[in-house]
Amino acid sequence: MVLVKKYTKAFKSNKSMSPHKLRHTYGTNLMEHSGDIHLLRTQPGHTSTTTAALYTNPEQEKAKKAAKLLGERRTNYLEKD
Template sequence: MSQKIFHNDDDVLFLDYLKNHYENTLGEGSKSKIYFKRDKERDYSIISLFLGSGIRVNELTNLKLKDLDFESNRISVIRKGDKSDVVPVTPESMIDVREYLNVRCQRYNATDDENEFVFVTKTQNTSTPLSNRTVETLVKKYTKAFKSNKSMSPHKLRHTYATNLMAQEKDIHLLMSQLGHTSTTTAALYDNPELDKAQHAAAKMGKRRK
């Protein structure tokens, strides 16, 4: 199982590949290149968010604009069992999300209403939310392009983040809190010292990309 995740700094190298090199592998004028140019900021921010927070695919696809807190570098998600949770995110990943939001309305004919979904596509000139399957497909496509023997799922990106967090902090309670394996409510989390600890850990992990 551990062979199916990124090790060492491979996740950082993967982000660099997607941002700076993947486009060059696509045929000039091809549909693949045209769509990638449209979706680059969106897709990159999706990958970055998985690797910068450890959230699940359905937690990502259900994100709404009101769930993003750029001041604190946190996002609000709905965990299993419909429990609300607050998740610290690496500051670099939140920057990537903001860069996507700068082009989101224009590229996908979307609005900036706070109740709109963050990650969308354009269908018949109308903005529609990305499905779990679409996100799983794009993660598989990009990871396979990066390493042909390593087609990965969003869950493997989550596992990559968890492995890196555990290696850095060596704190199982912090890990469980970050991944949502607790039953604490949103209100309790705001008063939970684990959240501040996780925030500090996320900032430290983001520095690996510099």
């Protein structure tokens, strides 16, 4: 815990990060980039895919895609003028 606080202070002033938050961030990023639930289960040492599924958030992914599409539509609209 002390090491996590020490190194997060070096990158984020006045913000602390718990080992749990660090692990969750890693798991979320791993799932976003690999899409492999079995890898996500084994990497952080979970015993079941049900536990590993907590790192997946399909609603957040849908929201990101929708925002990206809206941004592209806006850019295309502005370029036509």
